[in-house]
Amino acid sequence: MSNLLNIGASGLNAAQVALTTVGNNISNVNTTGYSRQTVLQTAAISQSAGNYTIGSGVDIQSVQRAYSDFLTSALWSANSSMQGATTTNNLATTLNSALSASGNLQSALDSFYAGFSTVANTPGVASSRQSLLGNASQAATVYNTLGQQLTAQQSQVNAQIKTTVDSINTVASNLAAINNKIHEAGTNVPNDLLDQRDSLVQSLSGYIGVSAYTQTDGTISVYASTGQALVSGSKSFALQTGNNQYDASRTEVLDDTGTVVSGKISGGTLGALLNYRTNVLDSVQNQLGQSAVALATSVNTQQSKGLDLNGNQGGAMFSVPSPTVLASNLNKGTGTVSASITDVSGLTGSDYVLSYDGSNWNLATTSGQSVAMTANSDGTYSAGGLTLSLSGSAQAGDSFQIQPTRQAATGLQMVMTDPNGIAAAAALNATAAKANTGTGSISAVTVTDPTNTSLLSGATVSFPSANTYQVTDSTGNVLSSGSYASGQTISANGWSVTPSGTPAAGDSFAIAQNSNGLNDTSNALALANLADAKVLNGGTQSVVDAYGTLTTTIGTVGSQATTNLTTQTSLYNNAMSAQQSVSGVNLDEEAANMVKYQQAYQASAQVISTAQTIFSSLISAIQA
Template structure:
């Protein structure tokens, strides 16, 4: 037979007293839970007791009822939901703006090109010409309005980012301070958790998780402190009590904010990859890099391309005053932004769109690095030009290789522009004051869409006519007739110092002998067929420039003459230039020996609308790059704008779906967390009754013990 050797030597009075105290503690815990039912971040508490072997209730322990797995899941889902909410909220604003018909740039472009078509139908109508300039103003104004709206969104992003960063830094400081308080409290309270402090810290961590993606782990020495890291690995709150705070920084572009971490305990600064941040701050950066900045640059690309294309085409025509055409629009120059590490902050790099280079314009930014500086008259530079995406990463080609090009012998002189990649020309006006290793950032498409202006004020300056006239001789016997004329260059420089020079002299004629490059013959002024498959090219003085034999088609006769002419060959002085003479023509039919065609300036071509028709058709030309990789895929202006609208709309729709899913996941994790840690009034009400009854029973036991004690006293006395 088993005999319990333990002797209960605790009296009834002590047992009853411990029971009353225990019930009182339970009532206090339940009351505290009920009182905090509406307190955000409160975790319900539970008091546990141990039984004393000698009788009565032993030491109590009050702790929070917490499922760590549910808590961590809630933090993760909160981070994801906050990121998608920030991204969707911002993106939907842009989607509504682009989707609004009142903001449609496509409509403005359509009206502009329709006005050109109307003016081309009657090139002598000044009213129709004026309508073109009016619609040009409207189109540029609409582009400027949308561009200004996007610029405003960047400013709002920067303000909101700074506000959120202040919140993050405040929460990091709060968590660090609470860690210290919790360590002290747990050292002083051996049996009870400092629930209020723990709740405050958990609430701060959850708030931090809504802003950035974080991970937590307990201190290795079980002191009660919590260490907090970004999910990318960087520490925010360390075990030794030190912490890191976010700082907003930037490099060349002062408006392109980036983040870095600075430790209060060590002189260390770390750059942060914004795409890994998560939370609402990560959502903001995703909106900026994936939607806002790409849209701004693509809109700027369209604006620069359409205006430079129209300028180029108008320059290739003849206006109402029988002069060569001029620019319709004024395009801005781009000032290179200094990188912070530049040793010479007074150096200047200026960029502009090269004339006629509309098809080369991309939406990329460009980083210019000074590789070498060579003194001279003028001094020359070695430079590297690299294409960058809106987020600062390198643009790669279809093979994944970064797009970059090196140039040597670049003249560093005021007024001297050098053509580089992306349809750009760069001016290095500081001479020998550039420093090797210095870098500059050129952003051709980011801030320029709202800076374009209509410079043409006279409707007569619209060059609707073609400047070139091809006349068939009256005595031609063959059936060859003019099929088309092509004017690709009308640049006037009678000094012949510029490689861009054309055969047009700017005085209503083309270069004759002595005025053309080389000085021996004039520009092509006549084609004379000596056989059906052979022709001579002559200048205005009748001098044979070259002879072409064995032709099989009648297209681009002057191009054929340059590539295959013989006895004499095409002048080397012509070929040394970029595009001389700058015109060509094609025939249809079969000529006979003796047939001739005269080439000259279109002196009386006021009713001519050939160039106007080309200008109107530019809306259908697909020469705008789809991306920056050099894939060769091109679209029209309307298609490019539709791509912006479609891309923003697609990302908004995807973000909406992702947000709905994130909301559902967060709601589920909240339910799971609250089912364990939340206060249930029904449960607490039942506990109140239970604890009240146990309190009354223990009090009755205490009263009984008192009666017995009084009885003993009366007997003894």
């Protein structure tokens, strides 16, 4: 009877453990990270009874998690991608909202350039000039607001980088503590600890791309996308944040040795923040700054080619900040660098690093692409539309970061306050001598160098013969001379003319300051035509075109971010479904198991009852 009793007791115990496990599964059906548990049962070793063996009941080997390494790793990877896509989409949405909320720059530019046409038609009307200045102020304000919004997002991203690194370190520390508990548990590791372990890795994967390797003792080692260990056994290795070596307002990520690893991190929220800042936000700021520089430079230059209502050479309408030069905090020498924009069309939208190797200066983009420089006779260097001036004594290893247009939009200002300062009139005109006998004529005088000090001093273009020309100043000094052919351009003192027709020998033309500004508003028309002037990107884009390209770029970034988020969310949901199909709790299945184990429990109890009845009958028979 003893064997039957033992067999019934083993079955009763097995059914009880199974029922407890089922109950635990049901109670944790909504617990995030919980893995369904099952009882592993085996038949107890049978005992020999001569020519046959009799079963000895059931043994419980373990309570196991329903778990798949492959599916769980796939879920971590999908989570990293989805969290990164979510972060990028949120930032892109904010960027698009900032663009909309800051005012329509396209409309402001259209109104500004159209104002010059109005002034050209009504040069003496004060209200037309005042309205133009109002339009100019509005355009500058929209640039400022956009620039400030982008700067604010830079600050937001830097703050998020620090917060995310703090979160990574907290999770890594908690994971190391769980690893320690798992190690101390030895071979009998509680399933709940393993679930907590995997849940922490899941959280970590949302912050940064990770690789995880499970050790033989159940602990897990986690490595960042940089290759740095975040967790190994019971130890965690904290990431750090610090200031960029050039820009103290820019947050960088460092490994536990203090090495900057921002450019190597990928995946998760942190990877998305760093990628967005470098490849989207920096680029957008630079492109907007390019547009602001082009606006100010082109308008100011054209202003200087005309005369204002007071008869003076036109002054600047806008001011724009010079390129920002930031010295590395690692510099040992006393060298300094200054930069100026000398060719707007040569600007590339890139930032640069100028470094000294002990004998030569080298220029590269911040992404590491080498840039050729031209050494000028005055000791300066030229590259990318910039002129770089060096002074002091640099040491090998010293470097400087150059941001040609990063602050231009924020710092753009309208400096003209007097409506009479609008240079609507042409600076110079040409008057044919009354004694001319040829068919030659000069319709316009083009200003080529408004900085020439003799621009307005007057000159005479004469043709000693039909095939020669001569330019003399007001005192009779010869400025230039040579052979002449029809359609040839003649230049002197910062201006040029291209006669049409055929001048006769002895014909001449007087080049003088325009004294009829209200009737000659060609410079105002030239200012209006700047709306279509190709002044950027090697002479292929106007200011209006550049802004259109920028809005398209921002829109594309937003659209791609939304599409990618949809894709990554779908992939994550698929990965979660696949993982949960193995590890998740199914209430219908658990309900069926509960009935099955309940019946097994009752049947085992009946076996015990039967054993007791037989034993009682046997005792009664012996006593009789």
